[in-house]
Amino acid sequence: MEAYAELERRYAEIRDVKNGLSILGWDQEVMMPAGGAPARAHTLATLTGVAHGKTTDPALRKLVRSLGRKKDLPRRKRRAVELVGHEVEKASAIPADLAQELALAESTGLETWRAARAAKDFRRFAPALRRMVELKREIARLTAGRGRPYDALLDDFEPGATMKQIDPLLGALKDVTVPLLGQVVASRTKVDMSPFVGRFDVAAQAAFARQVALAMGIDPERSRMDLSTHPFCGGIGPDDVRMTGRYDPKDMRGGLFGVIHEAGHGLYEQGLDARRMRSPLGGAVSMAIHESQSRLWENNVARSRPFWKHWLPKLKRAHPRLKGTTLDGVYRAANALAPSMIRVEADELTYNLHIILRYEIERDLVEGRQDVQDLPDRWNTGMEELLGIVPRDDAEGVLQDIHWAMGLFGYFPTYSIGNLYAAQFMEAARKAIRGLDGKIAKGDLGTLREWLRDAIHKHDQLYTPEQLCKRVTGKPLGVDAFARHVRKKVRELY
């Protein structure tokens, strides 16, 4: 098996370079002084070129092809060859000058988007976005093979996913969500937000969030937790995970649920198999599976009554002004639902409507059914239809997200698919772990974590998302578990 060893050796070097890029990207967001930006852009561009060069090396392509013809490869090696082959073929389909033009369009796109958002004026961003859509369509055309263009972009984030699979899923999700939101809006219930909104010491917030993350099982010897404007989980799993958070003295929700969310990502990374970290099988299955792990902890665990049974007394100790808060009160405040303009601030019910809007628009852009210039109209009409509210300006409308400016088409749907996976995995966990809610109510988060590790994390990329879902939950991904989860909450609270 010399050819296979050579494949692993070459792939490990690609992974090394990408790991370097990942730490340098984290540094850029969290540590780099402002002046470092231009030099960093050069370093990232050159190292991206190095990784691309190693990925498209004809010698690697030849190895993949000859190993692909072998019929007697054991299952894991076959899967590894398939994963490398997919990466090599996609990278090789994009000529170097197109890749370079795309990188340029990303940085100018980002700059133009920032200026346009500050000016609340989509027209300033339109030309850059138009060029970006052209480039992404060209790339989609080159990499799609016999598939649809949008599917080729989606595949970068959710390997194997297609519109054919996602359209009905998000359609069903819309059908579940819209009537529930109608119920919420029609309800007279007013949620008392004082358990989370008011005035809360930022250091105490951070200490409490850290305490929860450690109880979830985050290993501090293999991770960091820092501050950043936009919370994220970066680094390189499993032994060097970098999570960030931010704390608002007036509203605890973003800080606390944000850290729990990132710690969910972090647990997935830390649960990956360290021995595979430089091998083709190493790493997370897909963006949606990753998001399922953060959402499960954020929404299915930390917005549950049992969770607060254990943690409310500790929260009260951290913030004495909460001494009169009841379990029911904190549970209601953690689950307040209402239509709002900004995706990243949306609750777990309306969040998916924000995603459906973006998915439908970007799909139509890439498939050539939507003009860039008409985006503000399309956006505002969509917001009114789905959420019953209309943005005052482009900044709180079509310009709110960074994704399209960076060329990230095909990323948005993974957020909602992640929410669906989260609910379905949580139901499977409840079935598998007797008395799970009782354990959570006693502060035992470890039993759930170990189950997730065993069922999902430790397999790295051995299974496709579909295979993993069937293995863990016994059925393909659907909306039923999520529907049960949100219907129960609306019934209880509104």
Place this chain on the structure above:
Amino acid sequence: MEAYAELERRYAEIRDVKNGLSILGWDQEVMMPAGGAPARAHTLATLTGVAHGKTTDPALRKLVRSLGRKKDLPRRKRRAVELVGHEVEKASAIPADLAQELALAESTGLETWRAARAAKDFRRFAPALRRMVELKREIARLTAGRGRPYDALLDDFEPGATMKQIDPLLGALKDVTVPLLGQVVASRTKVDMSPFVGRFDVAAQAAFARQVALAMGIDPERSRMDLSTHPFCGGIGPDDVRMTGRYDPKDMRGGLFGVIHEAGHGLYEQGLDARRMRSPLGGAVSMAIHESQSRLWENNVARSRPFWKHWLPKLKRAHPRLKGTTLDGVYRAANALAPSMIRVEADELTYNLHIILRYEIERDLVEGRQDVQDLPDRWNTGMEELLGIVPRDDAEGVLQDIHWAMGLFGYFPTYSIGNLYAAQFMEAARKAIRGLDGKIAKGDLGTLREWLRDAIHKHDQLYTPEQLCKRVTGKPLGVDAFARHVRKKVRELY
């Protein structure tokens, strides 16, 4: 000039990779969780290989050779071609498998050294060091051309320096130092260390050190200051400089003079020309010139009376227990001299004796005149001869420094050469800036900084160390300025 543009383009990519390595190295020391070490080692090794591959690319070598034959290149371009050519030839002389074996010997050497130092037993380290010396001799042989082996190693840190130049310089330095140390030891003067030794709030120490660094002219928009066990200045100049410090609650000296030292390095980096940062001319001239910038601020400025005239009142405000401290008291305490075992804790007089000991030993090791097994004897005899004291064990003797374990032969002398440059540059500054001491006494550190920037920093690598020294001071490097500097202090204080 297409060939020259192509040379610059290729060199810029090498610099990009090295900049990435530099930030990743800083992260490893300052930020990385403990678990990240194995993955980081792989990433650093692979990226080092990428930089080496790009440096030894035959296409680059061909460019260097054809440009080297051009007689009509303007001076800056000629110097750039010379610098790249030197790097390319040295890198190309070392076969890839030898480079790899060296990298391996460095990491095992480091591990073995740590264990041996903990056990205070040189014999545990001897086999690894013997192998390291063999490898470095082999590398020296391959890269020395017609020169001496040790000179080839020295050249990695101090381009163009040779034993022929350094032997008499360090010999003269020894002749200056040994009698002065005799005077100090014979003196009955007892220095009152209470201005720096006692109990000092660490946060107040850090705030004061930061205040000094900002007054020196460190630009916080283009730098960071963090904590680390071993203070250093890293990052990539001039727009992303990373300095570190550490603070001891019982002794302020290491924290304060350490930060001033690193800020001296940082000012050099920030004074480099940002437009040249990816070009062959960009970067510092040599390790000794770099060290001259840190030592000048640490010893020639911050251990001077005028400096403390301005800063003592501020230090008193930071640490109220110092309210009775006089200018004379703080000046004496900042300049206390005495033989001691550990190089990094030595004063500015005895420091060079520590270096001379190491230089003579490593020179003899590389030149084949010294056996590894006899090192503890050689060390202890040398300490007795030079400093009049003998280590109790190998840990405070021959095992105290990390350099040889990491294969850094030829590095030590740059510390002392840096001290000599510092004194000579400071005399030149005093000549050039009328009333410099008066300015420093009023808190004006900017005039000196701008002079250094203009005389040294902004030229990047346009001049060799020798050329720069002659340009700035009017003569070649010697020991006279340093001798005047330390003789004055000993006369005043002992």
